[in-house]
Amino acid sequence: MRVLSINNNRIILNKNPNYKTVSVGVFLNMGSKFEQGEESGISHFIEHMLLTSNLKYHKTSTRQIVEDLGGFINAFTTKEFTCIHGKVISEYSEILVEILIDIIKYPAFKQEDIEREKNVILNEIQSFNNNGMHVCQQKLLKNLFKGHPLSNEILGNRDSIRKFNREQLIEYYLETLNREIVICITGDFDEERIIDIINKKDIFNSKKNITPRQFNKVIYSNFNIIKYHSNLGNYISFALPGYSYHEIDTVYLSFLTCILGYGSTSLLNRILRDEMGLIYNLNAYLHTYNEGGALIISTTSNSASNIDRIISIFGEVIERLKNRGLDKKDFDRVHSIIKSQILFKTENPHDIMLELGRNELLGINNNRSIVDYNNLNKTMENLKEITYEYFCDFLKKFFEQPFSYYGLLNEK
Template identity: 30%
Template sequence: MYIQKKINDVNVVAYKMPYVNSVYIGIWIKVGSRYENKENNGISHFIEHMVFKGSKNRSAKDIAEEIDNIGGQLNGFTGKESTCFYVKVYNSYIEKAVDVLFDMVFNPLFKSEDIEKEKNVVLEEINMNNDSPEDVAYDMLANLTWKGNPLSYPVLGYEDTVKSFDRDTIVKFYRENYFKDNIVISIAGNFDDSIFDIISRKTLYINSCNNAISLDKPDWNKGIVLKSKEYEQVNICISMPGINYSFDSIYTLSIVSNAFGGGMSSRLFQKIREEEGLVYSIYSYPSTYIDTGAFTIFASTAPENLKSVYELIIEEILKVKNDGFSEFEVNKFREQLKISILMDMDSISSRMSSIGKSLLFLKKVYTVNDIVDKIDSITYDDVNNLAKKIFNIEQLGISVVGDINEKQIGWMKIE
């Protein structure tokens, strides 16, 4: 059963799952790399790290030990448009979990000496990202296709921006974004209504200022970018303009992606890996944001096979553009999506994440029945009309990373 309410002007959504023994509690903030600028890129992710470093009531060690002592799990993550902190505990320890979680998120110390230490940790994370050709290809692609807009910025930031952070910059950005209207609290698992009284006490002192930020919708930029580096394989990302995050179209988009490159029975996997044996990894995925999106295909292959892989991908894109998916494919992947979502909803973490993200971005929580009904209502024409709208080879953004040079990809052209 869903419960949705405002507590001290903070949006709260909860889902009771009495057949489990644990509970997930998440704090979602509408802030990420898209809300940054060139000078402070990476600060949302850095703040995510810093709240674990100590609060007004607890040291970093206290935070870790108090959750470890009750067998809980405490973590956080940052994306382009949101940051989330969450804790999972046995339901006997809800009050302790809420106390620790809210204390660290809303009472951080941001000590200058801790900031300097954490810079080294984040710089190591950036270095690790730079050692991953897949991550490098993604970041290069975003920088190309969303160029000139904060959506192009990497979540981790750059070495020079991270090194520039000081306490005043961090505190200012934190205060401008961690306020009541920008927050959603999501709860899933086995709990009783006393949890709302606990949350009521903890939300009284959250910053109430309203600093609503208007985002500029990015323009799409096509083109090709290359990074020559000694990797065993060449990694390629091919992207086309997609659609924004909305309840009306997100599930139709999922069917398109799953049918095209979402799994082992998809067109890309069957054609390029199974039939041709040219890749180990190939898949497609949609990226959806508040006001825009992208549809991306990733593949890794030997340098000598890159041209063949690229041409086969373009061939499959054109097949969908011209002929669409078959009725059999649409029915198959519609049912696959529905079953996948129903199974995901057995997971407490998936449920917490789903309802939190929905309320944060859509201002509404959709029930499982709403979602199932929406998927069942998707028609053959809905899927193919959306696919044909997205699959546009005249707007390709392409990133290539590997032991290859510009001359070797001279055949790759964007009209």
């Protein structure tokens, strides 16, 4: 793997001739945590605009060109960055690189596109607001990160979306382009030809290379909130304050996430579903950011009366893990799951591209990660160093902090 600096941007070339495809991602320092006041949702809105009209492609869309080659282009926005990415078979790699750079360089921001995307995003917000589990999780994170920019919602709010205008969008986007950009290419491609294309594209050669705003570490709020609503469903989400992706103990949180909620044989699934029949399924997510993170467990039940029992059982499980540690067989099971997840990802160049690009943009120290995509033997050795004894010690320390929860119930 090579990392180059071209015109104040970083280019990752991760060539592997064993693949027959190429994945490319352009990573922008543009996410919801950088937004203030009436900017709420502007990063996600600009993401939509980048995939609409383009000043260089008048007769057809950039998406159509790539899809006609059998590939795809897509985009997503997070709290910390925005990514425009695509995948094609290797023979079209140079076309994909050119198109993705043109998407970033020549967005049209046409007024008719802006008005249409306002309606699209308002419908997107409504769709998520109709999803009780999503609402419950967002309320949980908003309270957990209260007072910190990480509490900003990626989609924004209806008022800010309706007020966006062309001048505001262009000004915000141009400010983003003055921050460092990362381009990551993974798969089978001609490195020198790709470098030549990027040099000729002259990506923002006059940029000022402004550093994104910096924020303090999260001071976590502790809360136990139950709200009532008229929609169908009873939802509960738990939060355990986590770590920044710069902290080495984050890897142990990955193990804990699997132990508590990954798959039908996870600890909470076995108790809440298989033994007690209180739930249908359960999801566990690990959120990590520059300033902090959280382990989130979410589930739903057909009866509001079950939620109290679920909260009580969750507390008992946490207390048992803290005081008695974890059964060795559960640790071994999760060790195998993590190993499999790593090996699955090594066979997916698109996933590798997304992770390498994110890590480079956010300055995540790969030396603190157990995964080295270019040295699988080293990765397996790193995995062996995560021992049962150390993990049990970690649980005692981690569970000293209280958990929080947010519930939405449809019965009073």
